[in-house]
Amino acid sequence: MSEPSVAVVILNWNGKQLLADFLPSVIKSRYSNLQLIVGDNASTDGSVDFVRANFPTVQIIENDRNYGFAEGYNRILHRVSADYYVLLNSDVEVPENWIEPVIKAMEADVNIAAAQPKIKWQKDKALFEYAGAAGGFLDINSFPFCRGRIFDVIEADLGQYNNAKEIFWASGAAFFIKRAQWEETGGLDPDLFAHMEEIDLCWRLKNRGYHIIYCPDAEVYHVGGGTLDSNNPYKVFLNFRNNLIIMQKNLPANEAVWRIFIRMSIDFVAWIQFLLKGKTKFAWAINKAHYQFLANIKRTTAKRDTPHLVYSKHTGVYHSSVVWSFFIKGTKYFSQLKDSL
Template identity: 60%
Template sequence: MNPSVAVVILNWNGQKLLEQFLPSVVQTDYDNLKIIVADNASTDDSVAFIKKQYPQLGIIVNDQNYGFAEGYNKALQQVNADYFVLLNSDVEVPSNWISPVIKLMESDSKVAVAQPKIKLYANKNSFEHAGAAGGFIDSFGYTFCRGRLFDALEEDNGQYDSDIEVFWASGAAFFIKASIWKEVGGLDADLFAHMEEIDLCWRLKNLGYKVLCCTKTEVYHVGGGTLNVGSPFKTYLNFRNNLIIMQKNLPFWEAFYKVLSRLWIDLAAWFQFAFKGQWKFVFAISKAHCHFFKYFFKTAAKRKKPQVKLSQHSGVYNSSIVWSYFIKNKKKFSEINRL
């Protein structure tokens, strides 16, 4: 029998998304599967809808909205399986989306995490922002994807159809061995949402585990189901969490100068938003920096050995993606220097 797999969909006031996308999930072709909806104290009729329309599914109801990170931590404490799949509620899946990923992960005991290709629901020929064909990071902690640099999405013409080791896997369809999830304690609840999966992958890579992208299968993500791209709160989380995960996971002196460099780069973004009169984003960056310094010592206490130089990991662009994209006008992953 295949390893047991639990697909867990975290929901918060997402009844309409569940109505739209659950039908594809329940048609998944895998012989040792359980599907669970973990509800983050929704105030809509999500739970009643699941109980009525999908009584065969498991339901976990959290007592409050814990966000993405702690919501999953709370839910997965109650789930038993060999593999956990964290699946966003706004993802459509083909019937055979699980087996190729599990087969790839079973081939190597050091593989902890994997993702399928993440493509755009509205245009299934295009990669999607949150994951594409695997996540990468540059020397200054900026994240991007094979198939997506900043907001430039590529068409999928098979150019990235290789199952390679990447730096991070997307939380939109995140496969992880349950034993390894428990080994490292899951996601960092203080991150709340955004970049928590990158932090988890970074911690695992520091421990010697691998993160892969399986390109033999794909899923289709709407994106922005909870927080859209234009949300100041999303901007706040991204700026704040990026600094936090760098402080947590880099060796001390590398963390010192790279976090300092990022603060200056963030300041440039602050002035750009101010010049455009986009004050809600100016405030979001300021708030992110204030939070980072307020909780600096709390984050420092989370630093764990070993901490490996970023350049020694797979999936790292040992240069500046900001420089390559905005100054050198490199808009495709294939156009940047070899990784």
């Protein structure tokens, strides 16, 4: 019996140097039924010509302009045929046998829709990487965090998270999804543009009864911050706005209003902290995020799927506040969280 077909798709926008650095490792991937694709968002740095000249086995699919991460991927994958899609960031180094263990784990259960491998930092492979680590979770107020990373504290990989586990969300840095479920949900939400779009997709999948898993038998190495620096106010804007959007889209109707009110109150505390530290651009980014969320709340509400499963019943939800645990109680590591996950 042949292996399921897999398409590894790297979305690129002016990332010529990243492609030069990391595409060689992707080409060495060992999997018998594999397509390698660079989807380009109308780059102007010669990326497409560079790939054609240096990596002739890689297929190129071009968008007519830069649609961002979410819509960019939607448009590219609409033109790709495979049983599985792997959305891989351009700044990820991979070992040869990183695909098969994840596909094998996903094939074992028809209800598994998406997955991620272990994600470690490319610049120091003893450490987990911020964007995904050993699988993503949400707290009771929908703050995202990871096994191996809570806020800005990154753990060393000592084998403490080597057990396969159902998680809440899989990282977009190396995101495996079955094509059938991608098409069922409509892919990524283009209104998010970038950041948290994979959390939204995983949440929609979980609301439909599917599972998201972490596969420790495969690992990849992510540079991180390759497209938008962490100190960029625009990134702050996207994270604050998009977190509210995905709450409005995916929480049960009887929970959405009061949970969003609590979340916006917590955001206000962050706003004060930015002002006290003299980071007025970041405080303004929160203002802008809240304004855009409220201005478009009807549009967001129209996207809600029904019926919704109760948020607190989902696997991968921490039934307490990770903000309180981290900043007040001093809990810095996932393994120290007392409310069982």
